[in-house]
Structure formats: C-alpha cells, structure tokens
Amino acid sequence: MDLEAAEQAAAQFLKSLGVSTDSESLRGTPGRMARAYAELFSPRAFDLTTFPNDEGYDELVLARSLPVRSVCEHHLLPFVGTAHVGYLPGERILGLSKLARVVEHFACRPQVQERLTKQIAEWLQTHLEPKGVGVVIEAEHTCMTLRGVQAVGSTTVTSTLLGLLRHDARSRSEFLGLSGVAR
Template sequence: MSVSPIHRRLRVARSVPDVDREAVTAAAATLLATLGLDLADENLVETPRRMADALIEMTHGPEFDLTTFANHEEYDELVVVSDIPVQSLCEHHVLPFVGVAHVGYLPGERILGLSKFARMVDFHARRPQTQERLTKAVADHLQEVLAPRGVGVVIQAEHTCMSLRGARTPGTRTTTSTLFGLLRDDPRSRAEFLELTRSRP
C-alpha cells in the first residue's frame, strides 16, 4: 500500500500578458473625457490613474500556493466553508457583482487547507465573467486538485448592473450552484449540503 505525501503544494497562477498601466490610465482618461468630465478639475486630475488601478486590481488575482494534505484520518463527512466574500465583474457591463460563496466537499484521499477555499474563490473572481462561469470554475478547480467524492459550490450575489441601472432592483440576489459527485447524485448528501448553504436571516 502506497503512502501519500503529508502535503502537496501547487502554485496557482494565471498566464496573462503584462499589463501596461500607463496605457490603461490613458484609456481611462479618454473614456472619462468622452463622457464630458473635466479632467482638469482638481477633484478629477488623478481619477484616470485611480480608475486604472482599480480595474487592474479587480481583473488580476494574486498567485497563491494551494496546499493539500493526506487524509490519514480517512475523514469522510462533509466539509463546508460558508460566507466567503465574492467580488467580481459582470462581463457584459464591467460593473461589480458582490456576495458570498459557500464551498463544500466530501474528502477522498486528500483534504484542503481551509484558507485555500477563500483564496481559490478570490483567484477565480478577479476577472470579468458571468456568475455561472465563476461558480463552475471554483468547482472544477476543486475537483481537479482534490479528486473528492463530491464537490459543491453555491454563490449568492447582487449585480450592480441590475441594481444601479436597467431594472434598478436593489437587493435582488442571484443564486447559482455547481455540484459534482455524491453532492449531485446522492439525494441525502445533496440535501445536507444545500441546507448548510441556505441563507440565514
């Protein structure tokens, strides 16, 4: 019988071209000026730079080490990390959507350090996208690195493209879920996970 290493560390990074911060700042200035804003106003002089910095920060997640550990205790019950903050950008309007993620899994041979759930959510959130794609990306990543018996991800978020413009319905939340393995196929495991991720008043 082979023995799994105590821990494994995988560097998680996205391959993206270097960002030209000066070009982003110039583009932001052009956009704001085209909207009729006076960039000579002392309150707006630095706005293009700040806007560029904000957009770069919101579209580029930090690298991190994803550490997994051998499941020597053979723990086989559900692990759920709830209310992980989510901040991402709607790819249709480039406006934020903000909420929480609930991530759970049924361990197999390996378990994940708890802080890595939040890092993984943040890593995948830092890009323009749909909430549906974000939900599946986190679940796919967990499935790939852990090979668990089941994975579940639920995200609940308010989209400012819906609350601040268009329909103008503040407080409206969108819920998406992705389930794999026993959390999808076994009714009792599925019900337990969804109960644990249900919003509380």
C-alpha cells in the same frame, strides 16, 4: 499590464462621456480608475496545499460566506456577494484558506456568475479528487441594481454540485442546508 495606457484610456473614456477631469478632485481619477481595475483583475498567487486524509474523514467540509467580488463581463460593473464551498474528502484534504483563494482566483477577471460557480467546482474536483463538490454563490450585480431594471436589493444565486453532492439526495440536502441556501 500597462497602467499608463490604461490611465490614458480612462481619461479618454471620461472625456468621451462628457466628464471633465480638469478639477483638482477629478484630476487623478483616470489613474485611480486604472489602478482599481488592475487590482480587480489581479488575483494573489497561491499554492494548493493538500494533506493526506489520514483519519479517513468522510463528512462534509464546508466554508460558508466566503467573500466574492468580481466584475460583470458585459458591463464591467462590480458584483459582490458570498460563496459557500464544500467537499466530501477523498484521499486528501485541503488547507481551508485555499477554498477562499480558489474563489478569489476565478473571480479576479471579467466574469459571469454562472461560469465562476462552475470554474470553482471543477477546479476543486480536478485538483482534489473528492467524493463530491458543492459551490453556491449569492451575489448582487450592480449592472442590474444601479442601471437598467434597477432591481435594488436583488441577488442572483447559482450552484454547481458534482459527485455525491449532485447524485446523493441526502448529501445534497446536507450541503444546501448547512450552506444556508435551503431555508
């Protein structure tokens, strides 16, 4: 990551839009912009921590309302919301904080919500090998609320269901009900 080049590009971008950075309050804006986007595009490292499912736990594990923040890849404007991530354990269970870390990992890049939802679910399916995975993301896209149609207050909901959470109606219903999506 080249923050100096990003700052110069941000300054040129603002200048091209007719925004002067000559005032005291705007002088540091190109640097702040560069650092802000660098932060948005930099996930924290994490190690996947799994444990043997010694008790044979076979019920749903669900983390609700995990914060999501990403940047729309079409406009580079933020979208924010919550993710509900669950799985039906197989041979291993997951350290619960890792569900939030996986969400953060895939959200820290220019993204579309549909792909983000699928990436989280598929990553968990591949690395955990559970009997089922469910991911629902509800987010407000500022590219839709602040510009264009200006649909203030609107949210977009996406879901990916794998394994039993996709194919077994009772498991799917339980996941969607506990996640608060099926009202």
